[in-house]
Amino acid sequence: xxxxxxxxxxxxxxxxxxxxxxxxxxxxxxxxxxxxxxxxxxxxxxxxxxxxxxxxxxxxxxxxxxxxxxxxxxxxxxxxxxxxxxxxxxxxxxxxxxxxxxxxxxxxxxxxxxxxxxxxxxxxxxxxxxxxxxxxxxxxxxxxxxxxxxxxxxxxxxxxxxxxxxxxxxxxxxxxxxxxxxxxxxxxxxxxxxxxxxxxxxxxxxxxxxxxxxxxxxxxxxxxxxxxxxxxxxxxxxxxxxxxxxxxxxxxxxxxxxxxxxxxxxxxxxxxxxxxxxxxxxxxxxxxxxxxxxxxxxxxxxxxxxxxxxxxxxxxxxxxxxxxxxxxxxxxxxxxxxxxxxxxxxxxxxxxxxxxxxxxxxxxxxxxxxxxxxxxxxxxxxxxxxxxxxxxxxxxxxxxxxxxxxxxxxxxxxxxxxxxxxxxxxxxxxxxxxxxxxxxxxxxxxxxxxxxxxxxxxxxxxxxxxxxxxxxxxxxxxxxxxxxxxxxxxxxxxxxxxxxxxxxxxxxxxxxxxxxxxxxxxxxxxxxxxxxxxxxxxxxxxxxxxxxxxxxxxxxxxxxxxxxxxxxxx
Amino acid sequence: xxxxxxxxxxxxxxxxxxxxxxxxxxxxxxxxxxxxxxxxxxxxxxxxxxxxxxxxxxxxxxxxxxxxxxxxxxxxxxxxxxxxxxxxxxxxxxxxxxxxxxxxxxxxxxxxxxxxxxxxxxxxxxxxxxxxxxxxxxxxxxxxxxxxxxxxxxxxxxxxxxxxxxxxxxxxxxxxxxxxxxx
Numbered sequence: 005x006x007x008x009x010x011x012x013x014x015x016x017x018x019x020x021x022x023x024x025x026x027x028x029x030x031x032x033x034x035x036x037x038x039x040x041x042x043x044x045x046x047x048x049x050x051x052x053x054x055x056x057x058x059x060x061x062x063x064x065x066x067x068x069x070x071x072x073x074x075x076x077x078x079x080x081x082x083x084x085x086x087x088x089x090x091x092x093x094x095x096x097x098x099x100x101x102x103x104x105x106x107x108x109x110x111x112x113x114x115x116x117x118x119x120x121x122x123x124x125x126x127x128x129x130x131x132x133x134x135x136x137x138x139x140x141x142x143x144x145x146x147x148x149x150x151x152x153x154x155x156x157x158x159x160x161x162x163x164x165x166x167x168x169x170x171x172x173x174x175x176x177x178x179x180x181x182x183x184x185x186x187x188x189x190x191x192x193x194x195x196x197x198x199x200x201x202x203x204x205x206x207x208x209x210x211x212x213x214x215x216x217x218x219x220x221x222x223x224x225x226x227x228x229x230x231x232x233x234x235x236x237x238x239x240x241x242x243x244x245x246x247x248x249x250x251x252x253x254x255x256x257x258x259x260x261x262x263x264x265x266x267x268x269x270x271x272x273x274x275x276x277x278x279x280x281x282x283x284x285x286x287x288x289x290x291x292x293x294x295x296x297x298x299x300x301x302x303x304x305x306x307x308x309x310x311x312x313x314x315x316x317x318x319x320x321x322x323x324x325x326x327x328x329x330x331x332x333x334x335x336x337x338x339x340x341x342x343x344x345x346x347x348x349x350x351x352x353x354x355x356x357x358x359x360x361x362x363x364x365x366x367x368x369x370x371x372x373x374x375x376x377x378x379x380x381x382x383x384x385x386x387x388x389x390x391x392x393x394x395x396x397x398x399x400x401x402x403x404x405x406x407x408x409x410x411x412x413x414x415x416x417x418x419x420x421x422x423x424x425x426x427x428x429x430x431x432x433x434x435x436x437x438x439x440x441x442x443x444x445x446x447x448x449x450x451x452x453x454x455x456x457x458x459x460x461x462x463x464x465x466x467x468x469x470x471x472x473x474x475x476x477x478x479x480x481x482x483x484x485x486x487x488x489x490x491x492x493x494x495x496x497x498x499x500x501x502x503x504x505x506x507x508x509x510x511x512x513x514x515x516x517x518x519x520x521x522x523x524x525x526x527x528x529x530x531x532x533x534x535x536x537x538x539x540x541x542x543x544x545x546x547x548x549x550x551x552x553x554x555x556x557x558x559x560x561x562x563x564x565x566x567x568x569x570x571x572x573x574x
Numbered sequence: 575x576x577x578x579x580x581x582x583x584x585x586x587x588x589x590x591x592x593x594x595x596x597x598x599x600x601x602x603x604x605x606x607x608x609x610x611x612x613x614x615x616x617x618x619x620x621x622x623x624x625x626x627x628x629x630x631x632x633x634x635x636x637x638x639x640x641x642x643x644x645x646x647x648x649x650x651x652x653x654x655x656x657x658x659x660x661x662x663x664x665x666x667x668x669x670x671x672x673x674x675x676x677x678x679x680x681x682x683x684x685x686x687x688x689x690x691x692x693x694x695x696x697x698x699x700x701x702x703x704x705x706x707x708x709x710x711x712x713x714x715x716x717x718x719x720x721x722x723x724x725x726x727x728x729x730x731x732x733x734x735x736x737x738x739x740x741x742x743x744x745x746x747x748x749x750x751x752x753x754x755x756x757x
Contacts, residue, residue, distance in 0.1 A: 126602050127602055127606045130649075309646070310640055310644045310647060313640065314640060
């Protein structure tokens with residue numbers, strides 16, 4: 005055993021947990037840790053704003069499946085992490101935030117840059133710690149990583165006082181499994197419930213599987229495919245479940261919910277059984293709860309017992325790891341095919357394909373959906389796509405067909421604008437050889453555009469597509485539909501994004517017509533450095549179909565057929 | 575969604591780690607999820623490092639199950655039990671200061687005797703009583719004393735314990751699996 009400072013112990017403890025890269029920003033109360041960082045072989049990525057650090061660690065965690073680490077100083081450094089922590093909380097991402105804190109004897113004195121960050125983050129972390137002694141650092145980091153990654157993952161914050169970083173003590177590291185008296189992350193579905201679920205599945209005539217984020221996180225995609233092949237049940241997906249089941253599989257229905265295809269939502273409304281896998285019946289997915297799939301029995305497979313009967317009443321609850329649950333359920337169900345039901349769903353599709361904007365001639369105009377489609381085609385659906393929040397996010401979900409899990413990173417639950425660019429930087433460190441595309445709107449991109457400097461400094465290669473329509477598009481769309489077209493604070497002036505890229509030593513391109521899409525995408529892919537493409541798309545296009553907030557899932561606003569007809573006539 | 579089932583007062587007994595901030599975590603959870611606490615009593619237990627909370631609140635069956643599940647998600651919470659359906663003894667302590675004078679004192683003392691309340695302070699214009707009992711008993715005494723003029727009333731909130739030799743630790747952990755609703 006040797007004597008080391010708390011700061012040295014911190015890096016050693018992180019290294020022992022497998023951490024090789026952290027995203028952070030130094031400041032007064034975390035300076036001892038930054039000093040010790042120089043002697044550690046953990047890579048540090050200097051961000052431009054701590055929110056970016058949290059999103060980078062988040063993106064890293066979503067792609068790697070490992071804990072992502074963000075580090076910041078006390079006070080404003082710590083509070084700047086808050087949006088990133090809340091984002092990770094709502095999407096169950098294993099994020100570890102380390103913050104410096106003022107010296108322990110100054111706590112509670114309103115000292116310079118003192119904020120009660122454990123108090124602030126209490127409701128948006130899975131758990132948090134205040135460490136005031138160097139002796140507690142190693143144990144706390146190990147515990148924090150365990151809590152963040154086990155069970156339903158989530159963000160954990162460790163606030164370490166400056167004196168705890170500075171003091172020296174015997175360094176003691178344990179490799180033993182962490183055991184916490186009050187923490188039981190593992191649940192297993194009960195055998196009699198599995199049997200009940202099996203019976204319901206065997207009896208069902210119009211079943212639908214709802215594939216959620218849990219399928220991706222639990223790495224249950226192979227298991228799910230086997231289950232679908234045997235049971236013949238079509239699969240609808242939540243936004244974060246995309247990629248959990250191959251989008252191009254014949255039994256894949258696509259995305260459900262507010263911007264899901266109309267027939268998908270209608271199929272759910274007509275279903276007699278829903279098998280919900282690793283999802284929590286978010287309001288963006290169910291529409292009005294009172295009218296949600298009223299004819300269907302619901303089997304809810306979910307790791308978190310607190311999600312059962314929260315929004316939708318489950319007829320059978322299977323609490324446990326969704327992969328283990330499917331594995332246990334598979335031998336209990338009969339092989340089926342659901343010809344009649346699938347025929348009915350095909351019928352429901354009706355003229356949807358005709359209404360699809362993809363069928364529209366572009367007439368020299370540039371539609372965001374066309375950009376997404378071309379990106380998907382050119383990248384053969386294999387790129388790692390990181391989206392921001394808003395219209396472009398929904399268009400991506402609709403038109404970029406994800407066949408592979410963990411190739412879509414997006415802020416689902418919190419809907420955090422500004423997420424994409426920093427999350428993609430984090431994703432780059434988790435997937436060094438992937439082709440990565442950032443897709444962001446002109447609004448969200450500007451929220452964290454400062455991280456272009458991080459890209460330049462770290463030599464990160466990304467492809468950035470800004471879907472630039474000159475509006476805060478999704479809000480504009482709501483104003484058009486629900487506020488009599490009164491555009492309040494949604495028209496948006498942006499800088500010249502091409503010049504902005506150039507100012508950062510990156511390459512910028514502008515695309516204003518469909519013909520230019522493919523060459524620009526090809527140029528970006530071929531370039532060694534980061535390329536930003538400013539796609540000037542139709543300004544007042546809307547995402548269709550749309551379930552208005554609070555409406556039933558099958559009360560959808562469809563793309564006006566007049567537009568389609570006009571287009572066809574031309 | 576179905577109609578709420580049995581909204582009623584419920585008593586949760588919890589064992590939590592005796593650490594700074596744990597009470598805050600628990601109350602923050604109730605606040606965040608929109609549940610209103612009727613009463614809350616916290617204190618040490620027979621086990622060093624373990625505190626016990628008794629929380630009384632109104633909730634229907636579904637809400638009660640979810641509260642339990644959410645409490646279990648707190649890392650410092652060791653054990654939670656909704657004792658609503660178990661044979662339980664529950665006691666609360668109250669101090670009541672009643673306005674009295676020569677004319678009313680005897681009458682007030684006689685009434686409080688019936689409730690087995692103890693006199694702990696007598697002044698020329700007021701008497702302080704101490705009463706221990708169930709919530710209902712304390713409510714009744716307060717009602718009876720109201721006409722004389724209750725100057726101050728303070729209650730501790732209920733503490734509860736399951737009857738017989740059962741301990742909270744020894745009871746099976748029913749929460750681990752929420753019940754399915756299928757017939």
